Amino acid sequence: MYGAIEAGGTKMVVAAGDENGNILKTARIPTGTPSETIPKILEFFEGQDIEAIGIGAFGPVCLDKDSADYGRIGKSPKLPWVGFSWKEAFSGTGITVAVDTDVNAACLGEVMYGSGKGLSDVIYITIGTGIGVGVYCSGELLHGMLHPEAGHILLPVREGDDTKGSCPYHKNCFEGLASGPAIKIRYGKEAFELLEREEVWELEADYISKALMQYICCYSPKRIILGGGVMNVEKLFPMIREKTSGYLNGYLDTAELKNMDNYIVPALCNGDQGIKGALFLAKNITGGQS
Amino acid sequence: MYGAIEAGGTKMVVAAGDENGNILKTARIPTGTPSETIPKILEFFEGQDIEAIGIGAFGPVCLDKDSADYGRIGKSPKLPWVGFSWKEAFSGTGITVAVDTDVNAACLGEVMYGSGKGLSDVIYITIGTGIGVGVYCSGELLHGMLHPEAGHILLPVREGDDTKGSCPYHKNCFEGLASGPAIKIRYGKEAFELLEREEVWELEADYISKALMQYICCYSPKRIILGGGVMNVEKLFPMIREKTSGYLNGYLDTAELKNMDNYIVPALCNGDQGIKGALFLAKNITGGQS
Numbered sequence: 001m002y003g004a005i006e007a008g009g010t011k012m013v014v015a016a017g018d019e020n021g022n023i024l025k026t027a028r029i030p031t032g033t034p035s036e037t038i039p040k041i042l043e044f045f046e047g048q049d050i051e052a053i054g055i056g057a058f059g060p061v062c063l064d065k066d067s068a069d070y071g072r073i074g075k076s077p078k079l080p081w082v083g084f085s086w087k088e089a090f091s092g093t094g095i096t097v098a099v100d101t102d103v104n105a106a107c108l109g110e111v112m113y114g115s116g117k118g119l120s121d122v123i124y125i126t127i128g129t130g131i132g133v134g135v136y137c138s139g140e141l142l143h144g145m146l147h148p149e150a151g152h153i154l155l156p157v158r159e160g161d162d163t164k165g166s167c168p169y170h171k172n173c174f175e176g177l178a179s180g181p182a183i184k185i186r187y188g189k190e191a192f193e194l195l196e197r198e199e200v201w202e203l204e205a206d207y208i209s210k211a212l213m214q215y216i217c218c219y220s221p222k223r224i225i226l227g228g229g230v231m232n233v234e235k236l237f238p239m240i241r242e243k244t245s246g247y248l249n250g251y252l253d254t255a256e257l258k259n260m261d262n263y264i265v266p267a268l269c270n271g272d273q274g275i276k277g278a279l280f281l282a283k284n285i286t287g288g289q290s
Numbered sequence: 291m292y293g294a295i296e297a298g299g300t301k302m303v304v305a306a307g308d309e310n311g312n313i314l315k316t317a318r319i320p321t322g323t324p325s326e327t328i329p330k331i332l333e334f335f336e337g338q339d340i341e342a343i344g345i346g347a348f349g350p351v352c353l354d355k356d357s358a359d360y361g362r363i364g365k366s367p368k369l370p371w372v373g374f375s376w377k378e379a380f381s382g383t384g385i386t387v388a389v390d391t392d393v394n395a396a397c398l399g400e401v402m403y404g405s406g407k408g409l410s411d412v413i414y415i416t417i418g419t420g421i422g423v424g425v426y427c428s429g430e431l432l433h434g435m436l437h438p439e440a441g442h443i444l445l446p447v448r449e450g451d452d453t454k455g456s457c458p459y460h461k462n463c464f465e466g467l468a469s470g471p472a473i474k475i476r477y478g479k480e481a482f483e484l485l486e487r488e489e490v491w492e493l494e495a496d497y498i499s500k501a502l503m504q505y506i507c508c509y510s511p512k513r514i515i516l517g518g519g520v521m522n523v524e525k526l527f528p529m530i531r532e533k534t535s536g537y538l539n540g541y542l543d544t545a546e547l548k549n550m551d552n553y554i555v556p557a558l559c560n561g562d563q564g565i566k567g568a569l570f571l572a573k574n575i576t577g578g579q580s
Contacts, residue, residue, distance in 0.1 A: 120434075142427055220435045251439070
């Protein structure tokens with residue numbers, strides 16, 4: 001049995017599952033302070049005969065396995081968690097932990113069990129309360145110096161769009177222009193109240209496509225998987241495929257880009273991509289392969 | 291002995307060298323059509339007892355080792371080379387070839403023998419006639435679907451900069467806004483004639499910094515190495531370091547980003563990074579490690 005935690009700002013999804021990504025038991029625990037939350041998580045896993053736990057965590061989080069800080073949360077806006085270490089939290093249990101970012105775990109879940117199956121180079125983008133990008137390249141999750149923060153790339157702003165954006169750090173970043181809160185700031189209403197207003201989704205698709213064009217140039221992914229609350233607006237998909245092709249403007253000539261319906265696709269794991277990916281991280285650290 | 295080719299649009303640099311990246315013999319061959327150029331390259335390598343040849347090639351070029359098209363040039367603007375295969379060109383010689391892009395080879399050269407020594411995650415950016423990005427992540431060169439084309443990411447245009455740019459494909463891409471030809475289009479003069487005009491380099495540093503901010507978000511590199519003709523203007527470096535920090539605006543908190551002088555650095559191989567990287571590709575394919 002393997003354990004998995006999808007650690008988010010409002011809730012922690014915990015699960016126990018098998019080596020094939022099947023979830024056998026799961027629970028949701030509200031995210032309080034570490035001292036409120038961690039005992040409940042430990043209790044969930046007690047007596048489950050867990051070999052290892054995979055964790056998809058909000059960041060910034062140290063992913064350097066050779067560092068004493070592996071699994072430690074950095075300067076997060078979630079203040080009670082700054083300095084908290086996922087590795088240390090489980091050090092008394094004898095259970096090994098494998099930590100990655102929430103979006104990298106979700107990307108891995110889609111690669112192993114969803115829309116990215118069998119591919120060596122895939123990116124997974126979640127567009128919701130925030131925008132995050134999980135990156136799987138050459139058959140591995142990308143970490144680097146810290147981990148990708150590709151939701152914060154700068155975008156050219158549409159003429160006439162004078163929104164102040166939702167990101168406190170960057171005036172014109174993708175998250176600041178196109179996340180759920182960005183839509184609310186621009187129109188004064190929640191996304192679900194704006195479903196019938198075509199101009200809202202045309203602009204949203206435009207910003208997403210500008211970002212996708214950059215990711216294609218940077219990562220050269222074999223497929224792009226889109227998830228998160230905003231992407232439940234299904235009419236965005238055909239608009240994004242068309243506009244992304246438009247921004248590439250024929251510059252890249254590959255078989256994949258000739259079939260955009262198969263290149264830019266929705267997530268397939270029904271919201272379980274993060275927890276399934278975390279389960280795979282646990283399996284992987286005990287000797288499987290990623 | 292290993293062979294190396296740095297294949298450019300105007301010239302081919304060929305070299306024979308040892309397993310430590312030392313170049314023992316080299317020559318420059320003007321780039322004509324394949325039937326003009328290849329016989330001269332074959333002649334250079336004749337009788338050199340070459341075990342393998344590494345090639346850093348202009349793209350687009352197929353890098354998929356499992357494909358029959360490995361080493362084949364795609365829809366390049368260099369029309370006589372479209373469909374040419376580096377692998378097939380050497381098939382009669384019994385010499386194995388290893389092909390990567392020119393910028394990936396240069397990145398590898400800097401990782402093995404220059405500014406990126408010992409690091410697992412490095413990007414190398416050449417800013418000259420074009421702009422190209424070589425990407426080394428998790429200890430491997432990034433290929434993906436084709437290879438990165440990160441010189442073509444879209445950038446927010448500075449207010450008042452109404453240049454039409456130099457890229458025929460993208461109105462506001464990095465190459466179109468900041469390559470040597472882009473500078474010439476904007477000011478009507480060559481870069482070297484504009485050295486004293488501060489506003490030229492302030493704007494150039496600004497576009498480069500906007501691009502670097504995106505690359506940092508996307509790749510999370512441990513170091514960024516800048517080369518190419520435009521980067522011979524040394525006063526760009528301090529401006530780029532300051533502006534890149536400004537665009538990140540404190541969002542990422544890592545030890546590397548606290549020391550920008552050591553984070554954004556010039557290439558160290560004196561223009562030999564491409565050929566040294568190609569030499570390493572050759573060594574690598576015969577059983578070394580990358």
